Amino acid sequence: MESAQYIAYLMSEPRKVSCVKASEVLEVSHDEINRFLLSSHFTGKDLFEAVRRGLCLKGGVLSADDSVLDKPFTDPSTTELVDYFWSGRHHIVVKGVNLIALFYTDPSGVGLAVNFRVYRHGEGKTKHVYFQEMVKECWQWGLRPAWVSADSWYASVENLKFLRNQEVGFLVGLGGWRQTAPVDVDNTAESFQWNNHLAALHL
Numbered sequence: 001m002e003s004a005q006y007i008a009y010l011m012s013e014p015r016k017v018s019c020v021k022a023s024e025v026l027e028v029s030h031d032e033i034n035r036f037l038l039s040s041h042f043t044g045k046d047l048f049e050a051v052r053r054g055l056c057l058k059g060g061v062l063s064a065d066d067s068v069l070d071k072p073f074t075d076p077s078t079t080e081l082v083d084y085f086w087s088g089r090h091h092i093v094v095k096g097v098n099l100i101a102l103f104y105t106d107p108s109g110v111g112l113a114v115n116f117r118v119y120r121h122g123e124g125k126t127k128h129v130y131f132q133e134m135v136k137e138c139w140q141w142g143l144r145p146a147w148v149s150a151d152s153w154y155a156s157v158e159n160l161k162f163l164r165n166q167e168v169g170f171l172v173g174l175g176g177w178r179q180t181a182p183v184d185v186d187n188t189a190e191s192f193q194w195n196n197h198l199a200a201l202h203l
């Protein structure tokens with residue numbers, strides 16, 4: 001079984017995924033899928049290579065978001081990927097696995113995930129570091145979006161400066177607690193336009 005087949009299954013399944021369901025959809029044995037998963041190490045590059053031929057890599061919108069897969073009965077001290085994260089679904093901190101993803105929509109409207117990270121507490125990185133690493137990787141792989149969008153979690157000054165330095169427009173949500181004020185960055189001609197909902201820069 002090829003990684004592209006399994007990635008296609010994950011992307012097409014609207015509900016919970018499982019080895020049993022995958023074996024039915026892909027028409028391979030449950031044991032073959034188990035062996036495949038145990039022997040494979042998937043990366044964001046694997047995902048990108050699987051989808052790049054179906055996308056126009058220039059001029060679209062690259063969106064960042066993350067989600068938490070609830071694991072309420074798992075002990076974080078014994079499981080590498082389980083930790084405590086803020087859940088937008090529950091509006092509280094919950095135990096779970098945090099998946100950070102970049103989703104690209106090309107100018108013709110085709111949209112596919114192009115990079116991902118699973119948060120690992122042991123790496124000592126923040127979501128902002130993961131975000132910047134993932135965007136840089138997409139640039140290295142040949143993706144050239146016109147815009148990058150994200151919710152307010154990624155609206156740090158460091159991230160906004162990082163995106164400006166990538167010479168890409170961005171649209172980033174801001175929390176209601178931020179003051180409404182224009183901000184000039186490093187005395188350049190460009191500036192970030194701030195209000196209580198939005199930060200945007202169009203180069």
